[in-house]
Amino acid sequence: MSFASTPKLQQSGVEESSTMSRGLTLLFATAVGVVVLSLYSSQPLVALIGPSLGLNMSEAPLMTTLTLLGYASGLFLLVPLTDLVENRTVIVTTLAIDVLSLAAVACAPTASLFLVACFLTGVTTSAIQMLVPVAAQLSPEAQRGRTIGNVMSGLMLGILLSRPAASLVAEFAGWRWFYGVLAALVATLTLVLMFVVPRRYPQASSSYPRLLGSMWTILSEERLLQRRALYQALCMGAFGVFWTSVALRLAAPPFSLDQAGIAFFALAGAAGAVVAPIAGRAGDRGLTRGATLLAHLAVIGAMALALAGGSVLVRATSFASSNAALAILVAAAVILDLGVIGDQTLGRRAINLLRPEARGRVNGLFTGLFFLGAAAGSGASGVAWVYLGWSGVCAVGAAFGCLALIVSATERPKAMDV
Structure with missing residues (x-):
């Protein structure tokens, strides 16, 4: 090294x-x-x-x-x-x-x-x-x-x-x-x-208060930053919905996993991180739009799999069926992380091409804004779990993914190919 x-x-x-x-x-x-x-x-x-x-x-x-x-x-x-x-x-x-x-x-x-x-x-x-x-x-x-x-x-x-x-x-x-x-x-x-x-x-030579004040100006002037922050906020909403409640689902029958079992489930889901370099390369090759749409489709597909693994298949009580349902939940976790991480990597690449003299502020805005989406997802997950169970959790997560897909699909193609 x-x-x-x-x-x-x-x-x-x-x-x-x-x-x-x-x-x-x-x-x-x-x-x-x-x-x-x-x-x-x-x-x-x-x-x-x-x-x-x-x-x-x-x-x-x-x-x-x-x-x-x-x-x-x-x-x-x-x-x-x-x-x-x-x-x-x-x-x-x-x-x-x-x-x-x-x-x-x-x-x-x-x-x-x-x-x-x-x-x-x-x-x-x-x-x-x-x-x-x-x-x-x-x-x-x-x-x-x-x-x-x-x-x-x-x-x-x-x-x-x-x-x-x-x-x-x-x-x-x-x-x-x-x-x-x-x-x-x-x-x-x-x-x-x-x-x-x-x-x-x-390069900046202004005072700290003026520097903070300039963040609103940057956000209002940079449509690309607004757009990529919105995409990732919606994706992180789905991420927050799933990962906030999945431990509750795994601890319940028929899975009944203990703390160690839930930990290993999360380890399996971490495999989705492999997509980050791939998404970065796709952006470098001018494939940002297609890769973004694919990421949003992955989020929706993951929530559909999560519904199947956590609600549909678990109605069967056999050991084999429970294992199959758990495997589907693992696949849902991996695919969800693929979509969320892929969109975030594409977004970070795009915003880091903006304003070299203000990269700190741009990154702070981007991350802070999509962090609000993660918080919203976590909050919505708790309400969905209490009133609608795992099916409601999956429905809320899918709704976040669908909104991300609708917004990105209706964007001008050239505006996304950064």
């Missing part, structure tokens, strides 16, 4: 030729995959952490809510700093605070300190969205989609593996150990990044 070629970019903001070696790409993918583990890991640990800190079941979900709210805050407030301050300094400083926050989560003696630490962890996890535009900046336009796809593979693998990793570590060593080990891993990566990430001095 080589981390060579880390020249300093000039104060003028002029981009040099590619410095994104394979080793540096792998490092970025590993870094974002590890750092993002903390974002969703608390979801399967609610039943363990809550009682240990004196939180009842109505209060325990606050740990996930505050982590995600912190992440959203970081996207809108910290990520834009990469357009104002030297990038390596911002990234390393944010990750260093993330290490301290994770250590505080692992050691927190009271519920109040734990929840504050969860929020700070979410805020500093936004460092992953600082690394993505830097990767784009260091790649030539012809290879930018491939580079972003490779880095996104690490990011999405981290998201998909966060739940099973947390479940398995907590089962064998306790939930505090998970956060302690994660703090050590992030600390190690921070030290490596401090020495190998190239320095980049942004």
Whole structure:
């Protein structure tokens, strides 16, 4: 592995030729995959952490809510700093605070300190969205989609593996150990990044308040950003619907999976992350429109499979039928992740061709907006599960996918081929 070629970019903001070696790409993918583990890991640990800190079941979900709210805050407030301050300094400083926050989560003696630490962890996890535009900046336009796809593979693998990793570590060593080990891993990566990430001095010279104010101007002027954020928000809505409720379905008959079984199911679903580099290459070859439509069809198809595996086939009570239904649910998870990750990779490639001087703000807006879709999906999933069961969950997920397909199919072809 080589981390060579880390020249300093000039104060003028002029981009040099590619410095994104394979080793540096792998490092970025590993870094974002590890750092993002903390974002969703608390979801399967609610039943363990809550009682240990004196939180009842109505209060325990606050740990996930505050982590995600912190992440959203970081996207809108910290990520834009990469357009104002030297990038390596911002990234390393944010990750260093993330290490301290994770250590505080692992050691927190009271519920109040734990929840504050969860929020700070979410805020500093936004460092992953600082690394993505830097990767784009260091790649030539012809290879930018491939580079972003490779880095996104690490990011999405981290998201998909966060739940099973947390479940398995907590089962064998306790939930505090998970956060302690994660703090050590992030600390190690921070030290490596401090020495190998190239320095980049942004072109922006305005004040921080004006920088934040300019985000609304960017969003209102860039139709491509609006469109790609909407596509991904709808896809992430389906993603949130499925992954929020699937653990409940798997724990119920006829599957009756325990914590370890649900963890292995999530591991199988992580196979969908392989599509990120493929989608990036499709964008580089001018196939953005076709690949986007295919991604949205995959989301719809996945929810149809999820309905078949979770509701239709489970009406049969035989062991063989239950195994077949479980296999179909695994296929649904993989295909759903293929569609969501494919659309997100295509979107990131497209938006990173916009405004080189404002990549931090553009990435913050893109991620923050589609994150709202994920939150909406998670919220809708709970309501659908309570009132309509698994069939309702699948119907809501399919509705998100259908809306994404309708919006993308009615877009002007040339406007999508970026």
